[in-house]
Structures are given as C-alpha cells and as structure tokens.
Amino acid sequence: MTSSPTADLTAAGVSIWLDDLSRERINSGAFKHLIEERNVVGVTTNPSIFAAALKKGESYASQIGALAQAGASVGQAVFDITTHDVAQACDIFAEAAKRTNGADGRVSIEVDPGLSRDTAGTVAEAKRLHAKVQRTNVLIKIPATREGLPAISTTLAGGISVNVTLIFSLERYRDVVDAFMLGLEQAKENGHDLSQIHSVASFFVSRLDTEIDALLDAVGTDEAKALKGQAGVANACLAYRIFQEQFATERWQALEAAGAHAQRPLWASTGVKDPNLPDTLYVAGLVAPHVVNTMPEKTLEAVADHGVVRFDTITGSYEQSEKTLNGLAAVGISYDEVVQQLETEGLDKFVASWAELLADVEAALTHAAPERQTPCPVSL
Template sequence: MTTTPTADLSAAGVSIWLDDLSRERLNSGGFKRLIEDLNVVGVTTNPSIFAAALKNGDSYATQVGALAEAGADVDRAVFDITTHDVAQACDLFAAEAKRTDGADGRVSIEVDPRLSRDTAGTIAEAKRLHAKVQRTNVLIKIPATVEGLEAISETLAAGISVNVTLIFSLERYRAVINAFMIGLEQARENGHDLATIHSVASFFVSRVDAEIDARLDAVGSEEATALKGKAGLANARLAYQVFQEQFSSERWQVLEAAGANAQRPLWASTGVKDPNLPDTLYVAGLVAANVVNTMPEKTLDAMADHGVVEGDTITGSYAEAADVLDKLDALGVSYQEVVEKLETEGLDKFVTSWSELLETVQTALDAAKG
C-alpha cells in the first residue's frame, strides 16, 4: 500500500496547517487539493499574508466597493475584509474541526499588531474579532510579548481559543504555558466548558537560524561554521521538551481531569531561508506527536514532493540540542540577545505589513469612491 510524505507526517502526529489565505484561493476551490491530497487540516494568517492577498487579488473589489459606499474608514474595511475571509475558511474546515473535536480545522486571525504592547487593547480586539467571525473553530492570534501574556490569559478565561504567536525563547515559552494554564483556571471559575477551548503556541524556527548563522559567519571559525543551520532545530526541540515537562505536571493534570486540552506546540516560520539548507529541514526535523507545523505553500509542496518522514525526530534529541546552544554561547553568540532582537524585529515586520495593508485598502476605497 503506497503512502505520501504528508500522509506519513500526519500519521506521525503532526497536524499540517497552511500558512496562507486569500479570497482568490477560497473562491477558486484551491483548498480542495490541499485538503484531499496534501493532508492540510488548518490555516494560519498574519498581516503579511493579508497585505499580499489584498495587493495581488481582484476578488475583493465588490466588498471594497460596498464598504466605500457605506462610508467605512480604512480600519473598519480591513477588519471586515479579513474577518470575512477567515469566517469562510472556518466554514471550509468545519468538518475537520468536528472530526477532531476542535483540535484541527482551525483558522487563525491576528489582533492588530499595533496593539502588541497594549494588554487591554489586545483583550478588547481579541473579543471583537471572535464576535465578528462567529465560528467555533477560529483561533485568535496574540503575540507572546510580556504585555501579551495577561491578554492571553484573559482571552482564554472568556472561553476564546487562542494561537499564541511570535515565540522565540524557551523562557518566554514557559511564561506562555503559565499564561495558558492561568487562563484555563479562570475559564473554569467563569463556568466555561474547558473541552471547548483550544490553543497552540507558535514557536518560530527559521528566523533563529537566519540571525544566528549570520553571527556565526562573523565569527568565521571552523567551529562556528559547523554549527550553522542547527540552532533553529535545537531551540524548537528543547521547546518540545518544555512542552512534555509542563503538560505532565500536577497542575496540568488537574486541568486535564476537568476536560482541558493541552496547548500544542506549533512550528512556525518553517520556510527555509538559506538555500544551502534542505528545503524540508524544519518539517522533517521536527516530527513528534501532538504538534502542528504551519507551512507556506512552497514548503508544503517540497515536503509532498520529496520529503522523508523518519518517525519522531525530536524526542531523545534534547542533550544534543542543549549542546548546540552551549557551543553557541562558548563562541560568544548570545541566545538572549538573539531572541530579544527577533521578537522586536518580528513585531516591527507585522506593523510594517499592517501599514501596507491599510495603505492598499485605503487606495482601493479611494478608487471605489471615484
């Protein structure tokens, strides 16, 4: 009996989500191939994805025209357009959500990134997005900034499922898990059914290598060169170790007994940026049970074409992964400095993309007004 790499990936416990969404893709039926042939069971979005979709697609013209006629400002137009696409995608994946009791079949939409340092603003926006989409399989994305931690807890406490995004460091990941458990504890006190609440923690991978490899090039030694392309996998594998530890604790067992679902690790930024590295590196190298891998279509197609799944490639690798980080430290490559820089840059990129999105929609509104 023949199988495929993406089917093998799913069988190994990895949920495949697509890191892309556009109305053109929704209207063309393009998701059908991804679901049926490539085992895609969810979707993630971000400001960059929406900016590209709006800039390159003509399928938004009718809605933009109606919004212009109604006198909508650009912020309302962006809110209505993006939530419309996410609601449609949620409907498309509703059967998968039902089949998996809400674990998969998920579609993510991010709060306005300009609110990433505003706890109260993030909470309000998360609730507004959830109310607008009106689908049980939507995930509200909240960046894992220090200010975002309380927002994550409060949003979960309201019974809203959350995708925690932009995680780079193991220390912050532990804080995210704590915020998740606080949210569930509060949700239980608020009378919510914990079984209906789901969450993923999006741990970014390739950006870690991009930043650290540049620093290793600057070091220039043989030892430094030997470490290139290894930090991203090592960091993510140690994150999975944290996941295993935290979700076997007594605190978690109490929540699990009350019906709670574990917050699964999600591998994000899995498109390889260095052409010298295998294009399936951050997929085949991060296989384990109960994880999500959200891939850009190019990476998904590469995995489907020539990816090799060799079972669990995380469990049992922790000592080797820790050794990679220790060697980086010995070479003067500061892990803390790198992850702090990546968080700041990640937020800046999201805000820049959001500004591009606003500019694109404003131009379309102005054109529609004649």
C-alpha cells in the first residue's frame, strides 16, 4: 500500500481528475494542494460548473468590466471568460501533461450544449474553442448524441483531442469507440501525428442509479429492492469490458502501431446522490488500469479520508454485472428507455445551465456598464 487512498488509486492505474473549475481556485493556488496531496492530474468542466463559478462573481469582476467597456455581447463574454479559465488551468496542469506524455494534465471545456443536435455547428464550435484556448492539453467535450458521433470523428480527424461526454448506454459507448477510431483513421489520412491526439469517453454513473432506484422503489417487490444501488457500477463495469474488447481488435492494433493512444474510459457523475449508499461507491467500486475518475471535491475528500482502494474491482465482476442488468428487466424496468431518458434529461440540464450562465453574465455586464445597450442573450 502507498501513503494515501488517492495515491493507491494512482498506483492502481486510475487517474484522478477534479470535476470543478473556477477562477477563485485558479487565483488562490488551491490546485497546488489538490495536485500534491490528492493526486489530482486533470480537470473537467461543464455548463453547470461555470454557472456556479460565475455566481461568486468577485474573481470575474475585472474581466467582466473590460468586456462591458468593449461592448462585448453576452455570448462573446461567456466564451472569453470560460476559455480564459480553461487556458489558465491548462497551464497549471502542464507539468502533469508533460510527465504523462499527454495522457493526463488535461482540462476539458464543453461545446455549447445547444449545439448537441447540430453536427456541423458542434465541429465549428470545437475548432473555435481549441483555437481560443491554444493549449495542447485541452480536451474539447462533445456530447455522445447521434448527431455528436460524426462531430467527434471530424474533430479528431482535425487533430483535436476530445472528451466524449454524456454516455449512459453500452450500445452508445460502442458507437463512441467506433467514432473515435474512425476519427483517428481520418486523422492519419490527413497527415496528423496520432501520438498527439488523446481522448476519453465519459460514462455517467450515479445518474443511472438515481433513476433506476426510483423505479425499483415504485415496483416495490423484494426482488426489486435488492437491486437498488447496483446498476450504475454494473453498467460501468460492462463498459470497461467493451473497452478491453474493442482495444484488442486488429483495427485498433493498426492505429496503435501508427502511434495512437487508446481512448480511456472516464467515470463521470461519481458523486453519490443517495445518502444510504457509501459515499465512495463510484470510486472504490470502479478501480481498474487505464481509467479516469473525475470527482467533485466532496467525493474526492471522502475518498482521501476513508476510501478503501483494492486493485481492479472491475474485471472479475462481469458475470454479476450482467446479472444485475438482467434483473432490472426481470422486474419490468427497461434499460433502453432509462438510458435514453437520461441522455435527454442530461442535455436539457446543460442547456438550462447554459441559459443561466448567459443570464448571469448579461446581468454582470449591465451592472458593469449600465449605460450601454444590453444585448440579447445569444447561443455560442
């Protein structure tokens, strides 16, 4: 055993990324503690995180004032504020990126969620974000919608590293891996150095339990109640089996021989929502080599305080994981319907958070320069 649970995770092959970013964190030097004491080697963001960060306000006052004086639109202001934070975080994690040959030290920024059903718009926004951040360790987050899949391939084909987000189903995860490999094949044809392209596939965990456990309670039988709190981990474990299978194919081996890096599974939504479940469930239960676990700080601190890490809690669990998902069908719960609903709701939540972010920035711009004409909120 190593010196702490987070060090044990690192030793087991799990990269710890923080699911949070704010200018306050950047300016305070708080990341230094997380890097040195909590083994954090990356950061993920989403519209909800930026909306929460902007509500604090003080750290953004100077930039918002400058943007207001320059007459920036709300959409441009949000774009400049978020990309500034991500670029600064990329600099903080540059050493980790160098040490891991680009696998870690990554900071993710998401395309406008309003574009999630617009393939061409997503690609254009991914390129715009990448060009603005101007850091080799940035990841552009693209949702794994049907329209997002070709956008993922096209973005990778342009040599841009991608974090594929909002994955709930095993079928969709297979599609994501296919889109990833297609993108690398096209990138190779386009003359890009595959060794410089990285990707993760963000598989959402706790939201599945939240939705399914409510359905199990509604069923109310002993058989149904016995399945509570198990679907999220089971689903992720079976996703890891797909990862092992797909990255052992001849198709992948040809890309790997050309210098490509495998797209690592990333466990997202790892904060436990049900107080009756262990608060480290989606960390301790999902330990295996070559994965990323992105945690909110509350979960990270719980792991550091009392997490018990065992090496590889995934690969021996496939039979039980299949039994769990089959058990859902046996009590009348449709896995396909649940994961589709979660994708739709996830996108709706991000769109709502984006609208909230635009509204907050609009109010801040108006306050900073009340004499100027207030622009209408626009989508990025």
